Amino acid sequence: MRLLQIIVSMNPAHGGTSEYVAQVCRALVDLGDVADIVTLDEPSATWGNELGRVFRLGPTRLGKYGYSDKLVGWMRKHATQYDAVIVHGLWQYHGLATWRALSGTKVPYYVFPHGMLDPWFKQCFPLKHLKKQLYWPWAEYRVLRDASAVLFTCEEERLLARQSFGQYRANEVVVGCGISRPQGAHKWIGACEGAGT
Numbered sequence: 001m002r003l004l005q006i007i008v009s010m011n012p013a014h015g016g017t018s019e020y021v022a023q024v025c026r027a028l029v030d031l032g033d034v035a036d037i038v039t040l041d042e043p044s045a046t047w048g049n050e051l052g053r054v055f056r057l058g059p060t061r062l063g064k065y066g067y068s069d070k071l072v073g074w075m076r077k078h079a080t081q082y083d084a085v086i087v088h089g090l091w092q093y094h095g096l097a098t099w100r101a102l103s104g105t106k107v108p109y110y111v112f113p114h115g116m117l118d119p120w121f122k123q124c125f126p127l128k129h130l131k132k133q134l135y136w137p138w139a140e141y142r143v144l145r146d147a148s149a150v151l152f153t154c155e156e157e158r159l160l161a162r163q164s165f166g167q168y169r170a171n172e173v174v175v176g177c178g179i180s181r182p183q184g185a186h187k188w189i190g191a192c193e194g195a196g197t
Contacts, residue, residue, distance in 0.1 A: 002034040002081065006098055007088040008066045009041050010048035017088050017114050018047070020177070025051045036082070038074070040066045040094060066092045075101030085109040086151075087143070090116040091132060095143040108148035111170075115153075117161035129164075136165050149173040 005025060010018045021037065028035035029052060036053040039045075040060045048054040057074055060066040071094065079085055079102060087095050090113050102109050122129040132140075144150050150170040152158040158172050 001028075002036075002083050003028060004036050004038060004079065004082040004085045005088060006038045006085060006094050008039065008092050008094055009045075010037065010039050010054065011041065011045070012047060020114065021088055022048065022051055034082075038071070038094075040068050040071070060093070062093075064092070066094065068093065068097070071097040072101045079105065079107045082107065084148070087111045087147075089114055090140055090143075091135070096139045099143045099146060103146065110149050110151055111144055111147045112151045113161065115157060117164050118157070119160055119163040122164055133165065137167065141165070141167055141169070144168070144170040147171065151175045153177045 005021050007017060007021050008014075010021065012018055012022075025035035025037060025048075035051070036055065037048055037051065038055045038057060039048070040058045041047065041056045042058045043056045045056055045058075055074065057068050057070040060068050075085075075098060085098060085102065085107060087098050087109060089095070090111070095111065098109050147170065150161075150172050152161065152172060152174050153176055155174055158174055161170075161172070162168050
């Protein structure tokens with residue numbers, strides 16, 4: 001199988017999503033699959049080099065939104081080489097660009113929100129949530145609605161995602177996480193699991 005992973009950055013300082021993509025790509029390659037990565041990192045970045053083919057389409061504009069005028073064209077030219085495209089994360093241009101590039105094609109795309117639809121953000125960051133509400137109807141709603149599936153790590157995450165925004169519509173699938181815990185994290189992860197968080 002040939003899979004294309006799309007993520008804003010593979011910089012490990014950005015946290016769990018880049019680590020998730022790295023671990024999944026290693027596992028896919030071990031199974032004999034192709035697991036290429038598209039990022040909006042600068043072309044000179046080296047994050048992810050050990051994983052295989054990484055296409056860096058930065059630099060980006062519009063601050064943290066990560067707009068790249070190269071992404072839609074690149075996707076339209078290359079996406080047909082893959083069996084599926086997986087978008088990691090929300091609220092940045094890479095999801096909308098994937099939707100724009102693949103709408104009307106036979107290439108399926110999947111969205112992995114990585115917890116970014118949790119209503120906790122609405123309660124703890126109401127101003128950011130207001131900004132996301134403005135963005136929701138013309139971008140993220142469409143990206144999720146038209147995805148072949150929106151992937152969640154557990155049933156609770158799937159159910160909570162429905163509470164964050166109106167007009168939510170998605171083909172929801174629980175797939176689990178499927179990666180190993182970070183080294184040295186077993187103590188605090190176990191404590192969190194025991195506390196029910």
